[in-house]
Amino acid sequence: MLEHIGTGTQIIVPLANGEPTAVLEVIDAAAAAGEIDGVQVHQMHAVHDRPYLAGAYGDRLRHVSLFLSHVTRPHFNAGTLDLVPAHFSEAYSILRDRTDDPLVVAAASPPDRHGYFSLGVSADYTSSFIGRGRFFLEATEAMPRTFGRNQLHVSQVVGWCRSDRPLVMVPPREPNDLDRIIAGHVVERIPNGATLQTGIGAIPNAIMAALTDHRDLGIHTELLSDGVVDLVEAGVVNGVAKGLNRTKTVGTFALGTERLHRFLHENTAVELWPVRYVNDPSIIGRERDFVSVNATLSVDFLGQCASETIDGTYYSSSGGQNDFARGAMNSPGGQGFVVLHSTAHGRSRIVPRLAPGDAVTTPKNTVDKVVTEYGVAQLRGRTIRERARALISVAHPDHREDLTAAARSMNYL
Numbered sequence: 250m251l252e253h254i255g256t257g258t259q260i261i262v263p264l265a266n267g268e269p270t271a272v273l274e275v276i277d278a279a280a281a282a283g284e285i286d287g288v289q290v291h292q293m294h295a296v297h298d299r300p301y302l303a304g305a306y307g308d309r310l311r312h313v314s315l316f317l318s319h320v321t322r323p324h325f326n327a328g329t330l331d332l333v334p335a336h337f338s339e340a341y342s343i344l345r346d347r348t349d350d351p352l353v354v355a356a357a358s359p360p361d362r363h364g365y366f367s368l369g370v371s372a373d374y375t376s377s378f379i380g381r382g383r384f385f386l387e388a389t390e391a392m393p394r395t396f397g398r399n400q401l402h403v404s405q406v407v408g409w410c411r412s413d414r415p416l417v418m419v420p421p422r423e424p425n426d427l428d429r430i431i432a433g434h435v436v437e438r439i440p441n442g443a444t445l446q447t448g449i450g451a452i453p454n455a456i457m458a459a460l461t462d463h464r465d466l467g468i469h470t471e472l473l474s475d476g477v478v479d480l481v482e483a484g485v486v487n488g489v490a491k492g493l494n495r496t497k498t499v500g501t502f503a504l505g506t507e508r509l510h511r512f513l514h515e516n517t518a519v520e521l522w523p524v525r526y527v528n529d530p531s532i533i534g535r536e537r538d539f540v541s542v543n544a545t546l547s548v549d550f551l552g553q554c555a556s557e558t559i560d561g562t563y564y565s566s567s568g569g570q571n572d573f574a575r576g577a578m579n580s581p582g583g584q585g586f587v588v589l590h591s592t593a594h595g596r597s598r599i600v601p602r603l604a605p606g607d608a609v610t611t612p613k614n615t616v617d618k619v620v621t622e623y624g625v626a627q628l629r630g631r632t633i634r635e636r637a638r639a640l641i642s643v644a645h646p647d648h649r650e651d652l653t654a655a656a657r658s659m660n661y662l
Contacts, residue, residue: 251285256288260276260354261290271412272387291315295318296417298320302324303329314332337567338572340524341524354386356388357392358395366401371503387411391510418505427590439466447470457474468480474504477498528573530579533579548600549601571615585616585617589620599621628640637661
């Protein structure tokens with residue numbers, strides 16, 4: 250496939266299990282041998298470490314990330330790769346503008362009897378390049394064949410190969426007691442017939458597990474995880490109340506276990522669509538009773554949520570949090586929940602001001618409800634004084650006195 254890579258080629262790779270591991274090994278080896286130069290790889294959330302991420306080949310092969318993972322985070326901190334802050338919904342338009350004649354290299358299911366590949370668990374930003382960019386695919390039997398806007402015909406690729414690589418498994422995180430309490434505050438506010446977006450992690454898993462008594466829920470989410478399988482198989486999720494893609498469970502990528510992959514394989518009730526559709530706030534806002542649930546790391550008295558930095562140091566990136574928060578705000582009856590434990594390592598996560606250098610992921614004007622184990626702080630439409638009082642009321646009791654004093658010194662109380 251190296252004949253398709255020249256000096257300065259811009260390569261686009263799907264996130265997570267959409268990454269074609271064998272193809273990237275060839276590209277990495279070509280950089281090591283000095284056979285390519287000036288090549289950039291654009292990708293969100295890489296799950297496989299490689300020498301080029303650590304800057305092994307300088308500018309011969311350099312990584313440009315749109316979201317840091319546990320793999321890329323230390324390399325970014327070491328300065329050997331770059332990060333483009335971006336809303337997930339805008340990833341395609343950003344990549345389109347940053348690249349000229351891009352080469353998309355992606356994992357896929359083998360072609361079916363009609364000659365069509367499926368991009369499997371990752372439609373994300375790459376599916377929007379179908380018909381708009383060159384594709385080289387790595388087909389593997391482990392990749393589930395999924396439906397939606399993520400298929401391309403063998404005539405639409407410049408080449409393809411086979412590999413027997415397994416997919417990375419991400420088992421569901423087991424919720425603890427605090428996670429279940431927070432989940433309870435959210436679940437009791439979700440009406441039957443709502444359309445949901447949740448992320449990955451212990452609190453979202455606890456929310457999914459607590460929804461078993463609900464009826465006619467729909468899913469319109471960037472991430473499909475194992476929790477969705479439970480709700481579909483229990484008959485809780487059927488999508489009949491959705492306004493868009495009625496009866497379909499919709500996502501833009503999937504990450505979980507083999508059980509999730511088996512559920513997705515040739516399941517016509519599930520569709521993976523491009524992220525520029527799934528995460529588009531104007532699309533989300535067309536669904537009645539849309540419920541968005543996202544985690545954050547810190548919230549200040551104004552309601553600003555820092556979800557991608559810790560004490561001013563980059564940890565991840567914006568992802569789709571702001572996309573869904575804005576979409577839920579526009580949805581008739583919509584609700585946007587931001588969830589977090591009240592403390593971390595003995596420190597309050599409700600703070601008077603964000604730490605210097607912290608990035609605001611979801612701005613104060615968009616945040617709706619902030620949820621800790623101590624309750625729900627309603628922020629939308631509230632004054633700064635009301636916000637400060639509400640947030641202090643859901644902070645850990647050990648910190649409320651200091652937070653109250655700080656709010657008074659700032660003339661918020």
